[in-house]
Amino acid sequence: xxxxxxxxxxxxxxxxxxxxxxxxxxxxxxxxxxxxxxxxxxxxxxxxxxxxxxxxxxxxxxxxxxxxxxxxxxxxxxxxxxxxxxxxxxxxxxxxxxxxxxxxxxxxxxxxxxxxxxxxxxxxxxxxxxxxxxxxxxxxxxxxxxxxxxxxxxxxxxxxxxxxxxxxxxxxxxxxxxxxxxxxxxxxxxxxxxxxxxxxxxxxxxxxxxxxxxxxxxxxxxxxxxxxxxxxxxxxxxxxxxxxxxx
Amino acid sequence: xxxxxxxxxxxxxxxxxxxxxxxxxxxxxxxxxxxxxxxxxxxxxxxxxxxxxxxxxxxxxxxxxxxxxxxxxxxxxxxxxxxxxxxxxxxxxxxxxxxxxxxxxxxxxxxxxxxxxxxxxxxxxxxxxxxxxxxxxxxxxxxxxxxxxxxxxxxxxxxxxxxxxxxxxxxxxxxxxxxxxxxxxxxxxxxxxxxxxxxxxxxxxxxxxxxxxxxxxxxxxxxxxxxxxxxxxxxxxxxxxxxxxxxxxxxxxxxxxxxxxxxxxxxxxxxxxxxxxxxxxxxxxxxxxxxxxxxxxxxxxxxxxx
Numbered sequence: 001x002x003x004x005x006x007x008x009x010x011x012x013x014x015x016x017x018x019x020x021x022x023x024x025x026x027x028x029x030x031x032x033x034x035x036x037x038x039x040x041x042x043x044x045x046x047x048x049x050x051x052x053x054x055x056x057x058x059x060x061x062x063x064x065x066x067x068x069x070x071x072x073x074x075x076x077x078x079x080x081x082x083x084x085x086x087x088x089x090x091x092x093x094x095x096x097x098x099x100x101x102x103x104x105x106x107x108x109x110x111x112x113x114x115x116x117x118x119x120x121x122x123x124x125x126x127x128x129x130x131x132x133x134x135x136x137x138x139x140x141x142x143x144x145x146x147x148x149x150x151x152x153x154x155x156x157x158x159x160x161x162x163x164x165x166x167x168x169x170x171x172x173x174x175x176x177x178x179x180x181x182x183x184x185x186x187x188x189x190x191x192x193x194x195x196x197x198x199x200x201x202x203x204x205x206x207x208x209x210x211x212x213x214x215x216x217x218x219x220x221x222x223x224x225x226x227x228x229x230x231x232x233x234x235x236x237x238x239x240x241x242x243x244x245x246x247x
Numbered sequence: 248x249x250x251x252x253x254x255x256x257x258x259x260x261x262x263x264x265x266x267x268x269x270x271x272x273x274x275x276x277x278x279x280x281x282x283x284x285x286x287x288x289x290x291x292x293x294x295x296x297x298x299x300x301x302x303x304x305x306x307x308x309x310x311x312x313x314x315x316x317x318x319x320x321x322x323x324x325x326x327x328x329x330x331x332x333x334x335x336x337x338x339x340x341x342x343x344x345x346x347x348x349x350x351x352x353x354x355x356x357x358x359x360x361x362x363x364x365x366x367x368x369x370x371x372x373x374x375x376x377x378x379x380x381x382x383x384x385x386x387x388x389x390x391x392x393x394x395x396x397x398x399x400x401x402x403x404x405x406x407x408x409x410x411x412x413x414x415x416x417x418x419x420x421x422x423x424x425x426x427x428x429x430x431x432x433x434x435x436x437x438x439x440x441x442x443x444x445x446x447x448x449x450x451x452x453x454x455x456x457x458x459x460x461x462x463x464x465x466x467x468x469x470x471x472x473x474x475x476x477x478x479x480x481x482x483x484x485x486x487x488x489x490x491x492x493x494x495x496x497x498x499x500x501x502x503x504x505x506x507x508x509x510x511x512x513x514x515x516x517x518x519x520x521x522x523x524x525x526x527x528x529x530x531x532x533x534x535x536x537x538x539x540x541x542x543x544x545x546x547x548x549x550x551x552x553x
Contacts, residue, residue: 006435017285029279037286044289045434052431080432083439083523090281090442099275105268106275110457117376117493182487183283185276185452188494 001080003056011049017042028101101245104164104204107189116142132158137190144229152214165201173201180246192229210236277449284334291335295342296430300422307348319397322352326359333361338433341524344412355397361485362389362511374489388508388548392541411526440523444516448482464497474502478510485511501549508545
């Protein structure tokens, strides 16, 4: 890889990264707090790449000349490492494939029983808006498993997630959302069961807003995951995917 | 250019691959790991470029204690001051060795910096609320791992194994030019190997079924080994791993601690980066030694503290 190509590749990578940060597409892969570091890294890449490119183009007297025209053999350090060509792969992946945020396929793959950490006390639920309490799925799951004061009982809830269908649920589906710490590689699916719908489940990965009530465990002495996380739905509406698909 | 041509020719076939859900999951994870590591890698290579531009070669060695046995823990303590991910500390350690620092303390710094810095410890405290001893255990076990591996290297390691780092380009010219040339070289180099790591980690995440974990959770020492291997396979950032560990509720505290001590020291992405920076012969010796020391350290610290 000659000096010109090195500069162009790094500057291009910077441009792609800045675009991801500015457009908000980075939210499909990363946490919101990564926006600034990502943009800053992109700007550094653009400056570094442009400086290298300009140097290679205008400095035609020195050893760079030989590099730029690919004839010289001035030692390894002017010629970039061949491994650097691999940097093209993530760029192509972002530009050509533009992979969607993690969805039903990844949720089905992740079958380990990863649970929210046990808690013993919960704050009061937020006040209802338009007749229902908005609750993130992880908050719902945590209360369903561990809140023995049954704070969810009788409350009309509004939950948002995407559909993961399950043949074992003829009148419902798994309402799912990934919880992320840093990036999609560490994301864990939070799945709750929605039932009681008379229409067939929407297609996998369809985003829905479900209104309904928590179904208390059949066995009142059950603890933790055995209490289940089930919602008896009264309605559900398809919605456009949210800007930040993760919790 | 070749890749673009190939993409154009194979487009009809690729389109059906691109739409396959498993391919999309794989690509999402690959892109996520690459993007997530990028800011830390850029920070690491910029620091590496600054070291090359500002610190004259040979002077780094003089900043450390003369006694090599003491220089190792000193380098570990220096690691506390650099908040960053593991991807950033590899090029910095490589640059330190290129600048004439002895290998053992540089490697201790490499292991300590991503594991014991304040950002990682605060993240651990948040992920394990009400369990301050867990944070203390992580700090001690990681620092002990870094120092012990440094000492093992001092005793058994051979300097020719890090020759690749020593041979690294030393650019002459103005300070700005040294900075520019060093930074872009280290960035392209480490970046390429980071992609190797991200490809491997994404593939393993998609191919290895997580249900395996549930089966070994109660299996004592096997569970500890299982989470240590999971840390190697997942290759997640040291600032995020505590939250993942906290969600593995079916595992013992010792197993979770092993996950947190192994992760920032050995994972597929790091081994690729280390192989690129120091050479393959180095990585094939360093990774297993570090892995074993990390598990032993986590097990002992957990037995004493948790």
